[in-house]
Amino acid sequence: xxxxxxxxxxxxxxxxxxxxxxxxxxxxxxxxxxxxxxxxxxxxxxxxxxxxxxxxxxxxxxxxxxxxxxxxxxxxxxxxxxxxxxxxxxxxxxxxxxxxxxxxxxxxxxxxxxxxxxxxxxxxxxxxxxxxxxxxxxxxxxxxxxxxxxxxxxxxxxxxxxxxxxxxxxxxxxxxxxxxxxxxxxxxxxxxxxxxxxxxxxxxxxxxxxxxxxxxxxxxxxxxxxxxxxxxxxxxxxxxxxxxxxxxxxxxxxxxxxxxxxxxxxxxxxxxxxxxxxxxxxxxxxxxxxxxxxxxxxxxxxxxxxxxxxxxxxxxxxxxxxxxxxxxxxxxxxxxxxxxxxxxxxxxxxxxxxxxxxxxxxxxxxxxxxxxxxxxxxxxxxxxxxxxxxxxxxxxxxxxxxxxxxxxxxxxxxxxxxxx
Amino acid sequence: xxxxxxxxxxxxxxxxxxxxxxxxxxxxxxxxxxxxxxxxxxxxxxxxxxxxxxxxxxxxxxxxxxxxxxxxxxxxxxxxxxxxxxxxxxxxxxxxxxxxxxxxxxxxxxxxxxxxxxxxxxxxxxxxxxxxxxxxxxxxxxxxxxxxxxxxxxxxxxxxxxxxxxxxxxxxxxxxxxxxxxxxxxxxxxxxxxxxxxxxxxxxxxxxxxxxxxxxxxxxxxxxxxxxxxxxxxxxxxxxxxxxxxxxxxxxxxxxxxxxxxxxxxxxxxxxxxxxxxxxxxxxxxxxxxxxxxxxxxxxxxxxxxxxxxxxxxxxxxxxxxxxxxxxxxxxxxxxxxxxxxxxxxxxxxxxxxxxxxxxxxxxxxxxxxxxxxxxxxxxxxxxxxxxxxxxxxxxxxxxxxxxxxxxxxxxxxxxxxxx
Numbered sequence: 001x002x003x004x005x006x007x008x009x010x011x012x013x014x015x016x017x018x019x020x021x022x023x024x025x026x027x028x029x030x031x032x033x034x035x036x037x038x039x040x041x042x043x044x045x046x047x048x049x050x051x052x053x054x055x056x057x058x059x060x061x062x063x064x065x066x067x068x069x070x071x072x073x074x075x076x077x078x079x080x081x082x083x084x085x086x087x088x089x090x091x092x093x094x095x096x097x098x099x100x101x102x103x104x105x106x107x108x109x110x111x112x113x114x115x116x117x118x119x120x121x122x123x124x125x126x127x128x129x130x131x132x133x134x135x136x137x138x139x140x141x142x143x144x145x146x147x148x149x150x151x152x153x154x155x156x157x158x159x160x161x162x163x164x165x166x167x168x169x170x171x172x173x174x175x176x177x178x179x180x181x182x183x184x185x186x187x188x189x190x191x192x193x194x195x196x197x198x199x200x201x202x203x204x205x206x207x208x209x210x211x212x213x214x215x216x217x218x219x220x221x222x223x224x225x226x227x228x229x230x231x232x233x234x235x236x237x238x239x240x241x242x243x244x245x246x247x248x249x250x251x252x253x254x255x256x257x258x259x260x261x262x263x264x265x266x267x268x269x270x271x272x273x274x275x276x277x278x279x280x281x282x283x284x285x286x287x288x289x290x291x292x293x294x295x296x297x298x299x300x301x302x303x304x305x306x307x308x309x310x311x312x313x314x315x316x317x318x319x320x321x322x323x324x325x326x327x328x329x330x331x332x333x334x335x336x337x338x339x340x341x342x343x344x345x346x347x348x349x350x351x352x353x354x355x356x357x358x359x360x361x362x363x364x365x366x367x368x369x370x371x372x373x374x375x376x377x378x379x380x381x382x383x384x385x386x387x388x389x390x391x392x393x394x395x396x397x398x399x400x401x402x403x404x405x406x407x408x409x410x411x412x413x414x415x416x417x418x419x420x
Numbered sequence: 421x422x423x424x425x426x427x428x429x430x431x432x433x434x435x436x437x438x439x440x441x442x443x444x445x446x447x448x449x450x451x452x453x454x455x456x457x458x459x460x461x462x463x464x465x466x467x468x469x470x471x472x473x474x475x476x477x478x479x480x481x482x483x484x485x486x487x488x489x490x491x492x493x494x495x496x497x498x499x500x501x502x503x504x505x506x507x508x509x510x511x512x513x514x515x516x517x518x519x520x521x522x523x524x525x526x527x528x529x530x531x532x533x534x535x536x537x538x539x540x541x542x543x544x545x546x547x548x549x550x551x552x553x554x555x556x557x558x559x560x561x562x563x564x565x566x567x568x569x570x571x572x573x574x575x576x577x578x579x580x581x582x583x584x585x586x587x588x589x590x591x592x593x594x595x596x597x598x599x600x601x602x603x604x605x606x607x608x609x610x611x612x613x614x615x616x617x618x619x620x621x622x623x624x625x626x627x628x629x630x631x632x633x634x635x636x637x638x639x640x641x642x643x644x645x646x647x648x649x650x651x652x653x654x655x656x657x658x659x660x661x662x663x664x665x666x667x668x669x670x671x672x673x674x675x676x677x678x679x680x681x682x683x684x685x686x687x688x689x690x691x692x693x694x695x696x697x698x699x700x701x702x703x704x705x706x707x708x709x710x711x712x713x714x715x716x717x718x719x720x721x722x723x724x725x726x727x728x729x730x731x732x733x734x735x736x737x738x739x740x741x742x743x744x745x746x747x748x749x750x751x752x753x754x755x756x757x758x759x760x761x762x763x764x765x766x767x768x769x770x771x772x773x774x775x776x777x778x779x780x781x782x783x784x785x786x787x788x789x790x791x792x793x794x795x796x797x798x799x800x801x802x803x804x805x806x807x808x809x810x811x812x813x814x815x816x817x818x819x820x821x822x823x824x825x826x827x828x829x830x831x832x833x834x835x836x837x838x839x840x
Contacts (some may be wrong), residue, residue: 020756020780020782023779023780023782024776024779024780031443070737094560097779100558103801105799105800105801107794107799109787109790109794109799111799111801114778114786116782118812118813119782119812150448154541159678201812202812203602209807217640220637222642222811222812222813225812240835242782243835244836246837247835247837250837252839254837254838254839254840255744255840303777316607325536336440345831353484356444357762358534358830359443359444359517360440360444362443362539362828363538363828363831364829365830366534366829366830366831367463367529367830367831367832367833368827368831368832368833369832369834369835369836369837370529370831370832370833370834370835370836371833371836371837372528373838373840374529374831374833374836375829375831379525379527379529379838380525380527380531380829381523381531391540391642392538392621392622392826393538393621393622393642393644393813393814393826394813394814394826396826396827396829397824397826397828397829398829405815406812406813406815406816407548407816408782408785408786408817409784409785409786409795409800409816409817409818410778410785410786410787411785411786411787411788411790412764412787412788412789412790412795413787413788413789413790413791413794414564414789414790415660415663415666415667415790416789416790416791416794417667417670417674417791418674418793418794418799420674420675420676420793
């Protein structure tokens with residue numbers, strides 16, 4: 001345990017030192033590193049696949065769930081995507097050093113804001129080994145150093161990928177310690193990591209709610225986190241009914257196990273008789289179980305009764321809560337009370353209703369006439385994301401390169417003195 | 421204790437409800453409130469001064485330190501300044517609702533960022549009753565609700581000011597619960613406040629380091645905090661010597677007990693013989709005690725020896741640490757190692773040196789050829805500040821209206837569906 005603490009502190013010290021170099025690294029040097037990592041990954045295909053096969057064998061032996069095993073698996077197509085991801089991140093604009101709002105003040109000084117890396121980012125994640133490349137590439141591009149702790153079931157795959165990252169950094173003349181993978185699967189390592197507030201500036205956990213809550217509770221370091229994705233579609237009185245049905249269906253059925261899938265459908269009472277019966281049948285045919293309020297059940301027989309807990313639940317599967325609301329106020333109140341401030345959409349052609357929904361719904365993504373499933377970094381044009389934040393400070397919604405930076409003040413003077 | 425928890429939860433529930441109203445309030449309504457509070461404060465001058473006299477009598481009886489008593493005192497001039505502050509905040513641009521980066525994505529959706537209030541802000545502060553008006557006005561203008569916990573020594577003054585705020589809010593038709601002052605001086609109330617993560621979005625502590633560290637450690641809510649202000653002036657080899665002397669002198673002597681006062685002076689070895697002897701004499705005449713490295717003491721006799729701890733110390737008084745450095749690298753390393761990431765300035769006419777200093781010094785404010793004492797919200801043109809952050813996420817440096825907001829994503833569609 002003492003050795004573990006020493007090891008973790010050493011990682012922290014190294015990361016802090018590397019972060020100084022990365023923060024001052026040129027766009028060209030960071031680009032060279034990303035390109036070199038892509039080449040190294042391409043050349044190490046067989047090594048990575050062999051390591052992944054060992055992880056897969058271990059996971060099957062340990063009787064790990066099939067969905068987790070699916071996410072663990074890495075074939076040439078998966079490696080292609082990792083390489084493509086590196087090129088994509090390389091193609092993004094370098095956010096570091098951008099100066100905005102530079103203006104003269106009455107004293108004569110010129111004050112502006114400069115976008116700068118956060119410093120050292122620690123990411124804790126599960127299962128999917130491609131996250132290692134995503135995290136490393138976003139971290140390098142944004143001028144940060146990072147410490148990565150992947151899932152123990154993906155240990156061999158991550159180590160193999162980590163070798164490519166180190167080799168690529170070295171090739172580009174950047175410190176290999178800019179991206180450090182934990183060399184242990186010891187669970188206590190996470191607790192030690194959460195204490196390194198001198199060396200780590202922000203923690204980004206990705207995984208189940210249990211993991212994220214435990215980290216938030218114990219961390220002495222700020223956390224950029226994502227808890228629930230209880231997303232809503234509200235079909236307004238003045239909606240295009242066909243559009244409402246399509247958006248509701250797509251928001252749920254396009255993919256179930258994602259945080260931006262709709263979990264509760266709200267329908268204005270005046271359009272519910274037109275909308276719900278057909279839509280309910282469509283959902284049922286797709287295998288989605290509906291749980292509704294009394295009014296919904298009056299309209300469509302066979303809908304199960306929803307209980308209070310249903311409005312609070314992120315099903316992440318083929319179950320949908322349905323509630324009929326009297327007006328826009330009730331829809332907004334429902335979302336602000338039961339939602340998770342993730343992503344909510346209104347379907348409406350009514351101008352004041354859409355304006356009120358956009359203003360009053362307090363969620364990271366608020367949409368008009370679009371599927372909730374669009375809420376992600378690629379669809380928003382961020383190029384890539386390290387996750388989707390449901391926090392209210394720093395970054396809300398998909399966190400891309402900009403979310404891994406902040407702004408410092410820069411002041412240019414000519415010998416100005418302050419006289420109070 | 422149970423009553424206290426119930427009371428605090430009630431404040432939280434009320435604040436959350438009020439925050440929904442404030443977030444949707446028009447610029448006009450918020451302006452009407454600020455103007456009404458200014459009028460109420462003007463009309464309540466005698467009441468406020470009487471309350472303040474009670475606080476002053478109590479503080480003197482309790483034998484509270486003179487500097488604290490000075491900060492507690494409120495006369496007509498102080499009340500004038502509070503009223504002027506309200507008008508100033510009213511005159512600032514409303515940050516809420518600003519949409520930036522709205523652009524179409526390949527799917528057809530239009531994605532942008534909208535500036536929105538954080539929700540509920542809790543401020544914990546000491547002594548100066550004018551902070552109550554500053555905090556209330558910035559909170560209202562930025563569309564947030566707030567819970568305020570002032571120092572127990574200023575209890576009567578704060579309650580009297582709080583009455584003006586409530587009356588002003590009511591006059592403007594906004595909920596009085598948008599600004600709530602704790603009606604108790606019970607110290608346990610702060611601990612209860614730190615647990616209200618469902619209702620409070622951010623904590624802003626202002627006060628001594630002990631208070632801030634205790635709050636950061638115990639809070640389950642994100643904290644925007646300011647720890648030390650260990651600020652540096654570095655006089656480079658290529659500095660204008662007279663400018664270097666003036667900036668160093670002003671950064672220290674203009675005011676000692678402020679977080680943006682210089683605590684350590686770094687001087688390039690090549691200019692130290694020209695600069696230090698005269699400057700040391702000037703400091704000595706002003707009553708500033710110098711503590712220097714061996715090289716500094718070789719140049720000027722009578723300088724005390726600095727020990728390692730001096731480089732880490734925020735004196736907040738007439739003491740200055742002085743170190744001679746060999747080059748720019750050593751200056752930057754010293755600042756990044758010993759500084760508190762608050763405010764640091766380089767005095768130099770060398771273009772690459774200033775560029776490197778700006779890029780590589782990892783502080784909230786990095787300056788060229790200007791006094792560190794400029795680091796504050798008014799001087800930066802923010803209009804007012806709730807404090808100066810030494811954190812790295814969310815807001816760095818002086819925190820004004822923008823620091824009390826964040827950005828959510830807004831998505832405008834026309835029925836777009838996602839196909840993965």
